Amino acid sequence: MGDAKAQFDAIVIGAGFSGMHMLKSLRDRLGLNTRVYEAGETVGGTWYWNRYPGARCDSDSYIYCFTWDRQLLQDWEWSERYPEQPEILRYLEHVAQRHDLKRDIRFNTRVTAGHFDEATDLWTVQTDAGETATARWLITAVGTLSARNIPEIKGLERFQGKWYHTSNFPKGGVDFTGKRVAVVGTGATAVQAIPMIAQQAKQLTVFQRTANYCVPARNGKVDPEVVRARKAEYDAIVRRIRESPFGQEHYAIPKSVLETTPEEREREFDRMWDQGGFAFWIGNYQDMLTNPEANEICADYLRRRIRRTVKDPAVAERLIPKGYYYGTKRQPLDTNYYETFNKENVLLVDAKTDGAIEEITERGIRAGGREYGFDIIVFATGFDAMTGPLTALNLRGRGGQPLQEAWADGPHTYLGIAVAGFPNLFTITGPQSPSVLTNMPVAIEQHVEWISDCIDTLRREGRTRIEALPEAQAAWGQHVNEVISQTLFPTANSWYMGANIPGKPRAFLPYLGSEGVGGYRRHCDTVAAEGYSGFALG
Structure with a gap:
């Protein structure tokens, strides 16, 4: 149990690549009192949970890493072109130690709900440990592929053997020797x-x-x-x-x-x-x-x-x-x-x-x-991608509107980073951002830097609220769909389209801009340079 009602400047949900970098930036660059909640027992996110045999990254290791620690780029030696899960987790543990991140992370703690208070412009967050905490800024770093999809197949509870989902393997692994195995x-x-x-x-x-x-x-x-x-x-x-x-x-x-x-x-x-x-x-x-x-x-x-x-x-x-x-x-x-x-x-x-x-x-x-x-x-049945990890947080915005309701027909965001009706909420690599169509650390770093600059600007201007405008959100959604409709992507029943989850609205979840993450970065920079066009500031 933590403090009765802890108060922070910022709360970050998740301690993988996104949450670690966000904490570093908010705490050490902006000097904000920041708390990170992480469901796992240590840092790593994707690389903590996914320990199935053969789990490794599929972007080259020399670019699948943080670039904000320039010295670490020189010091760290990757063993292979695509390192396996234990090595990536060792790397993230090393970063956490090197930058003393763990002291501000509450492990084994899952965020179960959060709501925005319009009178105070604060978010209140509840955890499964019975903790309640408030913060001006709420940043989700929950990953795009973290809400696991276990298909509803009749009779699973009857099975006499053992069963596992690839994203939740036992720590010591599974010995398949001499066994009859189904994947x-x-x-x-x-x-x-x-x-x-x-x-x-x-x-x-x-x-x-x-x-x-x-x-x-x-x-x-x-x-x-x-x-x-x-x-x-x-x-x-x-x-x-x-x-x-x-x-x-x-x-x-x-x-x-x-x-x-x-x-x-x-x-x-x-x-x-x-x-x-x-x-x-x-x-x-x-x-x-x-x-x-x-x-x-x-x-x-x-x-x-x-x-x-x-x-x-x-x-x-x-x-x-x-x-x-x-x-x-x-x-x-x-x-x-x-x-x-x-x-x-x-x-x-x-x-x-x-x-x-x-x-x-x-x-x-x-x-x-x-x-x-x-x-x-x-x-190995994948995830309720992009939207699943966010709707699972039970977030309620202005007027108590649940995020699940706001996204009942698919995700609606501005830039994949903010949601109309949910002030002071930032979603790192959220739906309708380049995210899963890029080398993730590059997408993550762009979002973390943009969010940090935004919060820094608001604080210097004495502002306590930022919210995406519904018309800017609608225009962004239209743009995301127009771009993708010029490609073959929407023709496939892929998890990019949400097609792997029964009843999930069919919508292209990431953003494929004409110039990809580079063009998207320039667009976000323009929004900021224009005094956060498409946002209402308060």
């Missing part, structure tokens, strides 16, 4: 976990609803010369990723794939395939995500790769995506994913050809009229 799902998480589990399990059965286009990660040690060269030019790298479309050093090929010869594009496709990472997704020909004909040419290359890798032609066909355009869903990076289906102990059960999951029984899973026996079921 439900084939998204980015499953693509990382399946090859690892297959190495241990006696038998692994993968339940696939929708096949995914995977591209190779090409993980491994980074050449020490490359590391040295990057450290020598970090200032330029930081500038480039901040101005880039996706917070990465990947840029589209500035021509149409339809203007190329088959030989030329095959060479480019091979180059991107061999380079690994997101090159094939965001460094491809510029019309891949806007022109169906161009998209088909790129997708055909990936289909040929799958057929070449998977030995059984029938299994290969089931692993080839159908019914949506390449790149319109989250791009999984794989290490031996397709190769795993060549193993004797791995079975693919595809909802379309073998039958969907009907129920979970005492002994396993029934699908397509057949029962499969399991000792362990792993749900």
Whole structure:
């Protein structure tokens, strides 16, 4: 139990990359009395909760880190191109220690409700520890993928074995040795976990609803010369990723794939395939995500790769995506994913050809009229993305309006950072901001800096309230939808569209601006330079 009613200048919810940087900025840059609430027992956020086998970042490590600590960029040595979860968590623990962040974080404490008081311009927050706290500024740093989605499959409570969701694995891990294991799902998480589990399990059965286009990660040690060269030019790298479309050093090929010869594009496709990472997704020909004909040419290359890798032609066909355009869903990076289906102990059960999951029984899973026996079921079924973590906070704005109600038909924000009717609330990487379509630390740092500058300006001007105007919010929502409607993204049933959650309104959740996170940064800077146009200040 904490103080009866603790008072702070600012309250931050969450202590992952976002919350840690926000605390550092508010406390040490602005001198604000700041409290962070974190449901986990330590810092890390995503990297605390997601400890499934094979969990690793999929942006290159040299840019998947904080850039505000310039000395740390020089001092820290990453072991691989894409470090695994324990290493990223060690990095975040190191940052917390280096900047003495933990003294202002209340761990093992979940925020259960918050409401805005119009008379005092203060937020009051309740926690599951029975604590009540007030603050002028409330900042959510809850992450975009933290509200886990456990599908409502009949009979789960009857299952006699053990089951886990990938975002809530036991600390010591799970021993799959000699076990019959089911993995439900084939998204980015499953693509990382399946090859690892297959190495241990006696038998692994993968339940696939929708096949995914995977591209190779090409993980491994980074050449020490490359590391040295990057450290020598970090200032330029930081500038480039901040101005880039996706917070990465990947840029589209500035021509149409339809203007190329088959030989030329095959060479480019091979180059991107061999380079690994997101090159094939965001460094491809510029019309891949806007022109169906161009998209088909790129997708055909990936289909040929799958057929070449998977030995059984029938299994290969089931692993080839159908019914949506390449790149319109989250791009999984794989290490031996397709190769795993060549193993004797791995079975693919595809909802379309073998039958969907009907129920979970005492002994396993029934699908397509057949029962499969399991000792362990792993749900790699993703998240109620972007909006789920925010609506779960039970926030009430002016007039006591719940956020869930304000977003009943999908998210409404201004810049993905503020919500009309919810004064003094800032959402780091909220819906309708670039967030999940970028290298997250770049998106996070932009928001933290903008929010800090905003609060600093308001305080210097003696103001106690800032709120997005409904008309600015409506115009932003329209802009988000106009931009995305010029692409192929809305045609897919992806979690970007909220399509993975039954009954969730169909809306494109992130923001894909014409110049990505770089263009978005410039737009936010203009809003601030104009005295926070689109906001009412009080």
